[in-house]
Amino acid sequence: MNPLLKSSASMSNNKNSIIESEFPTSPQPVIVEEVTHYTHPKHPLKKVNLPELFTCTGCREYGYGKRFACQQCDFQLHESCASSPPILQNHPLHGQHQLVFHAKPKQAKAGISWPKCDVCNKTIKGFTFRCRACSFQMHPCCAMLSTERNFPVHPHTLKLLPTSNTSSSGTDTGILCGECKKTRSGRVYRCTVCDYHLHAVCAKNLINGLQGIDLPEKPSKIGKTTQVATQVVIEFVGSLFEGFGETIAEYLLQNIGRGRRSRRSRTNN
Numbered sequence: 001m002n003p004l005l006k007s008s009a010s011m012s013n014n015k016n017s018i019i020e021s022e023f024p025t026s027p028q029p030v031i032v033e034e035v036t037h038y039t040h041p042k043h044p045l046k047k048v049n050l051p052e053l054f055t056c057t058g059c060r061e062y063g064y065g066k067r068f069a070c071q072q073c074d075f076q077l078h079e080s081c082a083s084s085p086p087i088l089q090n091h092p093l094h095g096q097h098q099l100v101f102h103a104k105p106k107q108a109k110a111g112i113s114w115p116k117c118d119v120c121n122k123t124i125k126g127f128t129f130r131c132r133a134c135s136f137q138m139h140p141c142c143a144m145l146s147t148e149r150n151f152p153v154h155p156h157t158l159k160l161l162p163t164s165n166t167s168s169s170g171t172d173t174g175i176l177c178g179e180c181k182k183t184r185s186g187r188v189y190r191c192t193v194c195d196y197h198l199h200a201v202c203a204k205n206l207i208n209g210l211q212g213i214d215l216p217e218k219p220s221k222i223g224k225t226t227q228v229a230t231q232v233v234i235e236f237v238g239s240l241f242e243g244f245g246e247t248i249a250e251y252l253l254q255n256i257g258r259g260r261r262s263r264r265s266r267t268n269n
């Protein structure tokens with residue numbers, strides 16, 4: 001077996017990462033209470049559940065409730081971001097190619113022309129899974145979605161409509177969503193039983209704990225210092241990894257063996 005393929009169990013130094021398997025199809029549910037994420041190696045992140053809105057330092061999207069937070073600095077991640085592996089294989093939304101994790105979006109220069117997520121159609125300003133073979137990319141929280149799934153807001157199974165029913169050009173689909181009661185762009189789920197629709201972006205918000213929460217239009221309205229710190233952290237992390245290879249994944253793949261062996265004795269380097 002290819003030793004590189006053996007490594008994937010979890011990139012979060014997950015204590016339960018003994019399972020030697022292929023790369024996962026999507027970020028796996030986090031069962032541990034504490035992880036060390038490779039984008040924030042200095043401090044462990046603790047799983048906390050706070051009844052307040054936050055902006056994920058990783059993907060820059062909102063979250064509510066459960067998160068992994070650093071106890072020493074202003075760094076917190078969605079569960080999906082904290083459990084993002086360096087590579088996804090056979091993802092239900094893009095099974096044809098391997099997706100590689102990046103801490104920074106491609107065109108992050110001065111905030112002009114942020115890339116857009118192929119699932120929720122929102123801009124990508126941080127963590128992203130990007131295809132090497134084509135232009136497909138998505139947020140880690142969108143990687144939690146699949147072509148068919150159940151959501152707590154609806155009693156029936158929902159199926160994701162093919163991209164041809166979806167507008168990627170920024171205009172909306174004309175389909176009224178049962179959750180936000182609006183028409184918006186991005187992919188859409190349809191009920192297999194009744195005439196209910198749900199935007200992928202609304203589905204993602206449900207996953208992020210945002211059901212029934214009024215989101216401020218611009219993240220800058222909450223916690224200005226958080227925003228600044230976030231930017232600094234992401235740029236710092238990005239530049240850290242740039243020296244090691246083209247992507248974080250490559251860096252990690254080269255270092256996994258070492259990391260796993262020295263996991264317990266790594267505290268003083």
Ligand SMILES: [Zn+2]
Binds near residue numbers: 056058081140
């Ligand atoms: Zn996130």
Ligand SMILES: [Zn+2]
Binds near residue numbers: 042043070071074
């Ligand atoms: Zn920290």
Ligand SMILES: [Zn+2]
Binds near residue numbers: 117118120121139
């Ligand atoms: Zn997305």
Ligand SMILES: [Zn+2]
Binds near residue numbers: 094131133134135136
């Ligand atoms: Zn692709």
Ligand SMILES: [Zn+2]
Binds near residue numbers: 177178198
């Ligand atoms: Zn909606």
Ligand SMILES: [Zn+2]
Binds near residue numbers: 154
């Ligand atoms: Zn239904």
